[in-house]
Amino acid sequence: MAGRQNRNQDLDPFTSPRTFFGSELRRAREAAGLSQDQLGERVFCSGTYIGQFESATRRPQPDLSKLLDDVLDTGEHFQRLCELARKSKHADYFADAAELETRAKTISEYAPMLVPGLLQTEAYARALSSAAQRFESREVVEALVQARLERQAILADSTAPLLWIVLHEAVLRVRVGGAQAMAEQLMHLVEMVGTNRRVLIQVLPFDAGADAFLNGTTIHMTFTDAPAVTYVESAYTGQLIEEPAVVAQYQRAYDLARAASLSPEASLSLIESAAKDFATQ
Incomplete structure (x- = not known):
């Protein structure tokens, strides 16, 4: 897990809305003193799944973003970032x-x-x-x-x-x-x-x-x-x-x-x- 989190820290948060979402998620999670597994338990998913969002390998999900805002007490921050990060050429x-x-x-x-x-x-x-x-x-x-x-x-x-x-x-x-x-x-x-x-x-x-x-x-x-x-x-x-x-x-x-x-x-x-x-x- 430590290796995965170190790789997440190497991401440039300004490359795309998705990398910014991942960087902000890692920042808020660490500020709350939570590991990926601990945050995953609170939002009903695995720590690996949280890691995929932090590393920008998965598109943010609206329902999960709302749970993240609730658990991390970030208002609607992740919900707004999610909307930006989900823009796509496809339906x-x-x-x-x-x-x-x-x-x-x-x-x-x-x-x-x-x-x-x-x-x-x-x-x-x-x-x-x-x-x-x-x-x-x-x-x-x-x-x-x-x-x-x-x-x-x-x-x-x-x-x-x-x-x-x-x-x-x-x-x-x-x-x-x-x-x-x-x-x-x-x-x-x-x-x-x-x-x-x-x-x-x-x-x-x-x-x-x-x-x-x-x-x-x-x-x-x-x-x-x-x-x-x-x-x-x-x-x-x-x-x-x-x-x-x-x-x-x-x-x-x-x-x-x-x-x-x-x-x-x-x-x-x-x-x-x-x-x-x-x-x-």
Whole structure:
């Protein structure tokens, strides 16, 4: 713990709102004579979790910031800093999950209707964002597209997570952006698997019947130095789940979906076939 706290002291608090939040948290905690573990007990989390905020590796959370203000008697100081530190290019409900993607050791995603953001082509992402934000300006749509494409940089990194995707067969049939855009998108999936050995895709076929995830996207992430988390999403909303028992339940359901899916080889053949169908339209 001492080593972790020493590293926190080396942070420049003026690098970003998040590092300032972490620096202020460490200052207030030490002024109160509390260790990270002791403060964690008072705000119902672990000392490791407190350390992640102090080291600016996790985005501050509104509910926790209020508890910190209450316990450390700091008025609304941390709540105001939290609001600044949580600004993101992504929708607020997804921002925490987007950040965790950059630290994940493995990412396991189930996609019931749409190609996951980490594997979308620009044309597919633009068509999808334009449809979802029908009443927003083109500038807003383009900002969303660029933010989505920037997320994909983690796949080219030397420490890229292992990305295991289960696509429902519906993903291959829902036309997003027209036939040409769909053909390009599906062939992009095939090419990604062929060129990146840390990307694996399976297709859950229509005849597999019902599964636990039909009603929404589910992303399960594991980490080297932190507990696993699950992110679930539907239209315009999402939730990051950290309760171990619930995360484990999602993991079991994901394993069942993976077991019911086609083999990776058969999945790629089906994706290629769907791409050719769109290419000839």
